Amino acid sequence: MHYGVPQRPIFRGLDIKVRKGRITAIMGPSGTGKTTLLRLITGQISPSRGSVVVWGNDLSTLGRSEIYALRKRMGMLFQNGALLTDLSVFENVAFPLREHTDLPEPLIRTLVLTKLHAVGLRGAAYLMPGELSGGMARRVALARAIVMDPEVLIYDEPFVGLDPISMGVIVRLIRQMNEGLGLTSIVVSHDVQELSTIAHDSYLMSGGKVVAAGTPQELASSGLEVVKQFMTGSDDGPVPFHYPAPDYRKDLLEEGE
Amino acid sequence: MSAVAVDNPLIAGIRKLGKVTLFFFRLLAQCGPALARPGLVIQQIYNAGARSLIIIMLSGLFVGMVLALTGIDLLQRFGSEDVLGVAAALGLLKQLGPVVTALLFAGRAGTSLTSEIGLMRATDQLTAMEMMAVDPMRYVVAPRFLGGIIAMPLLVAIFDIVGLFGAQLVGVQQMGVNAGTFWSNMQASVSMDDVTEGIVKSVAFGIACTLIAVYEGYHADPTAEGVGLATTRTVVASAVLTLIITYFLTAAFL
Numbered sequence: 001m002h003y004g005v006p007q008r009p010i011f012r013g014l015d016i017k018v019r020k021g022r023i024t025a026i027m028g029p030s031g032t033g034k035t036t037l038l039r040l041i042t043g044q045i046s047p048s049r050g051s052v053v054v055w056g057n058d059l060s061t062l063g064r065s066e067i068y069a070l071r072k073r074m075g076m077l078f079q080n081g082a083l084l085t086d087l088s089v090f091e092n093v094a095f096p097l098r099e100h101t102d103l104p105e106p107l108i109r110t111l112v113l114t115k116l117h118a119v120g121l122r123g124a125a126y127l128m129p130g131e132l133s134g135g136m137a138r139r140v141a142l143a144r145a146i147v148m149d150p151e152v153l154i155y156d157e158p159f160v161g162l163d164p165i166s167m168g169v170i171v172r173l174i175r176q177m178n179e180g181l182g183l184t185s186i187v188v189s190h191d192v193q194e195l196s197t198i199a200h201d202s203y204l205m206s207g208g209k210v211v212a213a214g215t216p217q218e219l220a221s222s223g224l225e226v227v228k229q230f231m232t233g234s235d236d237g238p239v240p241f242h243y244p245a246p247d248y249r250k251d252l253l254e255e256g257e
Numbered sequence: 258m259s260a261v262a263v264d265n266p267l268i269a270g271i272r273k274l275g276k277v278t279l280f281f282f283r284l285l286a287q288c289g290p291a292l293a294r295p296g297l298v299i300q301q302i303y304n305a306g307a308r309s310l311i312i313i314m315l316s317g318l319f320v321g322m323v324l325a326l327t328g329i330d331l332l333q334r335f336g337s338e339d340v341l342g343v344a345a346a347l348g349l350l351k352q353l354g355p356v357v358t359a360l361l362f363a364g365r366a367g368t369s370l371t372s373e374i375g376l377m378r379a380t381d382q383l384t385a386m387e388m389m390a391v392d393p394m395r396y397v398v399a400p401r402f403l404g405g406i407i408a409m410p411l412l413v414a415i416f417d418i419v420g421l422f423g424a425q426l427v428g429v430q431q432m433g434v435n436a437g438t439f440w441s442n443m444q445a446s447v448s449m450d451d452v453t454e455g456i457v458k459s460v461a462f463g464i465a466c467t468l469i470a471v472y473e474g475y476h477a478d479p480t481a482e483g484v485g486l487a488t489t490r491t492v493v494a495s496a497v498l499t500l501i502i503t504y505f506l507t508a509a510f511l
Contacts, residue, residue, distance in 0.1 A: 042388060068390040082385035085377075096389045099396075144389075 011037070011047075011208045018152075018201075023178050023185040025199035025216070027192065029230060032205045034188045035079075038156055041186070042074065043067040072100060075145030076154045081137035083129040083144070089116070090125040093144045100148065115143040119173060135166030142173060152184045153177060159191040167194065174198055192230070196220070204230060280472050283394055284402055291399035301404025305366040305467075306411055312361055317416040320357055321423025324348050328424075329432050341434050342443035345424035350447065350455040351510075354417040356503055359462035362409060363495030367470035370401055371491040374474025375484035383475075398471050405467030406460070413459035454510045461502055466495040 011033060018024045028034055039045045040052050043059045052059045054070055062070070083092050093112045097103055103111070116122045119139040129137060138158065145153060158170050175198050178185050189195055195202065196216035204212040204219060204227055212219055212227045219227055245251065291298060324345050332338045374397060377383050383393040428434045470491045477487035 044384070044387065068392075071388055071390040074388070076385070076388045078381045078385055080381060082381035084382055084385075085380070096391070099389065099391045141385075148389075 013050075013209055014205070015210060016203050018184060018186055020184050021178075021182055022200040023174065023187060023198055025195040025202040026186065026188045026205065027190055027195060027202060027230070028205035029190065033208070034190075034205065035156060037205075038076075038154060038186075038188055041154065042071060042076065072148060073150055074152045074154060075148065075150035077138065077141050077145050077156060077158055079157045079160055081129070081134075081141040083132075083137055083141055085129050087129075088125070089121065089127050089129065089132070089140050092129065092140060093147050095144065096148045111147060112143075115147050116140070118146075118176075119143045120169070133166075135162050135169065138162070138166075138170065139173070142170075142177075146177060146181070146183075149181070150183070152186065155185065155187045155189070157189050158187065159189055159194050171198060206230070276476075277468070277472055280475070281468060284399060284468070284471070287392065287395040287399040288403060290395050291403060294400070297396070297400040298403045298407070301400045302408050303404075305362075305370070305401075305405045306408030309362060309365045309408070309412060310415070312365055313358060313412050313416050314419045316357060316361055317354075317419035318423040320353055320416075321345065321349065321420030321425075322427045324353065324420070325424040325427035325432070329428060329434070338428075338432075338434050339438045340442055340446075341424070341428045342439035343446040345428070346421060346443045346447045347451060349417050349420040349424070350451050351458075352503070352507070354413050354420060355455055355458035355462055356499060358409070358413045358416045358459065359466055359499040360496055362405075362412065362462070363466050363470070363492050363499070366405060366408070367466050367491045367495050368488050370405070370467070370470040371474040371477070371488045372484055374398065374401070374471060375477030375479075375487050378475065378477055379479035379481075379484060393475075398475060402467050402471050405470070406463040409463030409466070410456060410459040413455065417455065450510070454506070457510075458503065458506050461506060462499050465498050465502060469494045469498065 014037070016024075016026065016037075026034060026037065036045070040047060040059075041054070043052070043054075043062070046052075046060045055073075057066070057070065059067065059070075083089075084095065087095065090112055093115055094108050097108050097111060113122055113125065116125055119142050121136060121139055121143065124132065124136065124140070129140070132140065155174065158174065159167050162170065171194050174185060174187065177183050178198075187195060187199065196219075199216055202212075202214065202216050202219055203210050206226050212222055212224055214222075222228065325341060328341050328344045328348075329338055332341055332344065374383075377393075377397065383397065386393045386396060425436075425439065429436045429439050473487040473491045473494075474484075477483045
């Protein structure tokens, strides 16, 4: 699969398979297009070459309503939660149900409270999103993502900016959702430590391609320079510390001209 | 897309006009489904309309009073202050009511629509809706658009009434024009066509100002700067477009 914006290819021959019922981790340094990849998977944008196949459907051949139908079977957790700020926590979780079903109010209430209980926030049902901490907002968003009982759950950088306790909670929830509900999970992140405890399969992206794939243990013992650099976090290596720039000395001396 | 085409402001302008038109048709297609959820639309009529009431009434009162002062000054020179009521009514119903209301609406309701939708874009709320298979055009944009279109003529009507009261206050109570001639001349001379002109204008401004506000919000760059710029563009474009439309509609009704 290829994708690019004018003058800047982002993916060059990317090939990733996500297997049913497993947790697939997609890792990579910042700026490798992890979020772009998620937008491709969910049909928000189309690849310039190659295809994105979801449940046997090539997304580029589908119309808007068919893509919407597929999305009803997916849940997505956004980096910042993306809760609707004018609705309460309860209404946020109830939102997909109200939009897509004609369930009676008592049943909606039961479903919403069950999901909120699963993320430990039943007591926060009547707070507004503005009153939640970052970790809580992400857990509410998780409850909202699973309220329609999706088959696939996609997490976009679920660990960013969380304190260790919230991080632990999210890690545990991701594993629980996967085991308890039999969900297929795709986790996009650069937190190697957290991912290695939960992922079944991992892909490491760099330079628009998959540079390594396998279990977290296989990645950790890889001999490839770029993989080593990413897993150990050294600042220079195949992934350069410096953004491409002209010669340093020449650049400084040119200043006065 | 060549670099030349982007740099040319004329072509950029035409391109934007095309994008707004396409957006308008997409929006129209979602207005039917949005009307099926009256709760959302009523909420937006409240936001755009009821929350603008105070500045509309206050402005209407003073515009009416100024109109009467200017009118009496002019009419006294020709000894025809009896027609002050007619002058005030025509000025308010046909021009000042719709135009001033639209300008205030752009500043009060238009900016809040743009920044609200722009911030929803910036905080991924619109993308989240799309991911939940809910079209934000239907859930977010269409109810706000309908709310604005419904609120504008109502606001204009209130502006006109308060304006006439202000004109009466200055003309009759302060400057001593006979109350009977003030009202009876108005009743005799103002025709239904004059009222229609005001209504047509208010609906046109409602569509134009609200469309600009929701378009700019929906297409704002998802940054603090982007939302700020979009809000500015809303006010500027709404004001200029209102005045241009006024000219053409006034000419059409002559």
